[in-house]
Amino acid sequence: MIWLLIVIGMVLLGLFYDLHQKRKNFPPGPTPLPLLGNLIPLILSFPGYELMHKWRKEYGDIYTYWMGPFPIVTVNEINLVQQMFVQDGDNYTDRASFGKLTETYRGGNYGIVETNGQVWREQRRFTLHTLRDLGLGKERMQEQILDEAAYLLSELESECKAMGKAWPIKYTEKTVASVINLMLFGYRFDKERETEFYRVRKMLDAQNEELRNPILIAFIGMPRWITKRIPFINRKLELMYKVRDELFLFFGEKIKEHRDTIDYSSDEVNDFCDAYLLEMHKLRDDPTTSFNDKQFVNVCLDLWLAGLETTASTMAWGTALLLNYPEVVKKLHAEFDRVIGSDRMITMQDKNELHYLNAFVSEVQRWANIVPQNLLRKASKGAEAAGLLIKADTPICAQISVLMTDETVFPDPYCFRPDRFIDENGKLKSFKQFLPFSIGKRQCPGEGLARMELYLFFANLVHRFNITPIDPSTIPSLKRTMKNVVKPEAFPCILERRVVQKI
Numbered sequence: 112m113i114w115l116l117i118v119i120g121m122v123l124l125g126l127f128y129d130l131h132q133k134r135k136n137f138p139p140g141p142t143p144l145p146l147l148g149n150l151i152p153l154i155l156s157f158p159g160y161e162l163m164h165k166w167r168k169e170y171g172d173i174y175t176y177w178m179g180p181f182p183i184v185t186v187n188e189i190n191l192v193q194q195m196f197v198q199d200g201d202n203y204t205d206r207a208s209f210g211k212l213t214e215t216y217r218g219g220n221y222g223i224v225e226t227n228g229q230v231w232r233e234q235r236r237f238t239l240h241t242l243r244d245l246g247l248g249k250e251r252m253q254e255q256i257l258d259e260a261a262y263l264l265s266e267l268e269s270e271c272k273a274m275g276k277a278w279p280i281k282y283t284e285k286t287v288a289s290v291i292n293l294m295l296f297g298y299r300f301d302k303e304r305e306t307e308f309y310r311v312r313k314m315l316d317a318q319n320e321e322l323r324n325p326i327l328i329a330f331i332g333m334p335r336w337i338t339k340r341i342p343f344i345n346r347k348l349e350l351m352y353k354v355r356d357e358l359f360l361f362f363g364e365k366i367k368e369h370r371d372t373i374d375y376s377s378d379e380v381n382d383f384c385d386a387y388l389l390e391m392h393k394l395r396d397d398p399t400t401s402f403n404d405k406q407f408v409n410v411c412l413d414l415w416l417a418g419l420e421t422t423a424s425t426m427a428w429g430t431a432l433l434l435n436y437p438e439v440v441k442k443l444h445a446e447f448d449r450v451i452g453s454d455r456m457i458t459m460q461d462k463n464e465l466h467y468l469n470a471f472v473s474e475v476q477r478w479a480n481i482v483p484q485n486l487l488r489k490a491s492k493g494a495e496a497a498g499l500l501i502k503a504d505t506p507i508c509a510q511i512s513v514l515m516t517d518e519t520v521f522p523d524p525y526c527f528r529p530d531r532f533i534d535e536n537g538k539l540k541s542f543k544q545f546l547p548f549s550i551g552k553r554q555c556p557g558e559g560l561a562r563m564e565l566y567l568f569f570a571n572l573v574h575r576f577n578i579t580p581i582d583p584s585t586i587p588s589l590k591r592t593m594k595n596v597v598k599p600e601a602f603p604c605i606l607e608r609r610v611v612q613k614i
């Protein structure tokens with residue numbers, strides 16, 4: 112009897128803690144279950160945009176929900192987002208981690224995505240400068256991306272000729288990976304190096320496959336010595352560490368190849384790796400520097416993870432949407448015939464004239480909305496927002512997926528409609544809610560590169576080809592699947608060279 116009373120007492124205490132105590136320091140939100148938090152409704156309503164809108168209606172523009180045992184305060188209104196993440200940006204710059212994830216996975220404050228403080232500032236600033244020096248916004252980067260686009264189009268065309276159809280996702284991923292690898296290590300994945308791409312791809316796929324189980328979120332932030340002892344969870348998480356080690360090994364091999372040949376007396380750099388090694392060499396006697404080998408492999412990992420799936424998935428969505436909306440393809444062709452009028456490659460110099468193409472790319476990014484849950488920041492010190500107290504260390508995010516599906520700004524938000532990005536003068540219309548690369552000091556540093564890739568890829572794909580489904584009754588599904596980001600399922604299509612009209 113006494114045991115029964117103790118158990119009932121403990122359950123009641125647990126409930127009191129879950130329903131009241133742990134929530135009292137956060138803005139109100141949906142009631143979480145013990146351990147699981149609000150994961151079940153989030154999983155059931157995947158990718159969650161509509162559920163988040165529903166919660167916004169019930170609890171206001173700032174509310175709290177729980178990913179397993181971790182609270183997330185989410186900001187869903189643009190003026191508040193700008194006020195907090197731009198005007199008061201210094202207070203919302205630090206990254207929040209799920210429990211001890213950063214320590215267990217990275218071994219500490221390493222990389223860009225998960226670091227804070229001086230290390231983050233140094234690594235991010237260096238990355239942005241190096242991307243610029245390597246040619247972002249200049250001819251060189253454009254030439255490299257155009258070359259990749261040309262390889263991609265010819266591979267798609269060859270496959271289509273040989274097999275009667277082509278599978279675009281297979282090639283777009285390799286193209287995006289080639290651009291990243293070219294920037295990082297100075298070479299693309301041509302026929303001889305293709306196996307390297309498949310090696311990295313396999314590692315990333317294995318990692319994603321295992322980690323797709325949302326239940327893991329409840330365990331992922333626990334120290335490794337604990338998770339190692341939990342059946343089932345240990346297998347999944349240990350695989351994640353194994354893949355991480357393999358990726359680090361791959362980057363380590365590339366760094367060693369560069370180190371063996373680099374000339375430290377020259378300032379000339381061919382790729383990111385050269386630039387990083389030179390910086391490490393320059394700062395070798397500075398005991399406070401964050402530039403070291405462990406840091407470098409983590410930065411490589413970040414650029415691969417953050418740059419590959421995001422860009423490749425957006426390309427895949429855009430291609431699937433082209434197949435679903437032939438009228439959009441027609442409008443793009445009409446614009447190309449009017450503005451370009453020949454079969455030359457479209458370049459960045461044409462961008463200001465191609466309003467409908469720009470609107471198409473923006474609508475692909477808005478509609479695809481590939482990051483349903485934005486990366487987390489945390490408040491460095493206590494602050495007030497919308498009359499609510501945000502305590503220091505509160506995990507918080509600008510919920511860009513909700514902003515981009517706000518029906519008061521984007522009517523029928525789940526419909527694909529490039530025209531919504533065209534203003535009354537026929538030019539590209541901007542919306543402050545359109546934030547696929549997020550906002551504030553942590554805004555995506557790869558934005559310039561990604562935007563250039565998306566523009567050049569879609570421009571030249573549609574300019575060169577008539578793109579159609581293999582059979583009019585089987586257009587690709589627009590069903591969303593979740594990997595690291597929201598992706599479409601693989602689909603085939605038919606590509607036929609287009610006869611360009613001169614208008």
Ligand code: HEM
Pocket residue numbers: 223224225235291413414415417418419421422425481482485486487547548549550552553554555556557558560561
């Ligand atoms: C369509 C393509 C892309 C999209 C939609 C995208 C989106 C995002 C978003 C939403 C964030 C989170 C920002 C925040 O914390 O609020 C982010 C961060 C980041 N992205 Fe991207 N990204 C893309 C491509 C790239 C590329 C090509 C690279 C680099 C090669 C890259 C590197 C990063 C890095 C390093 C971060 C972390 C920044 C930090 O913590 O300071 N991304 N990205």
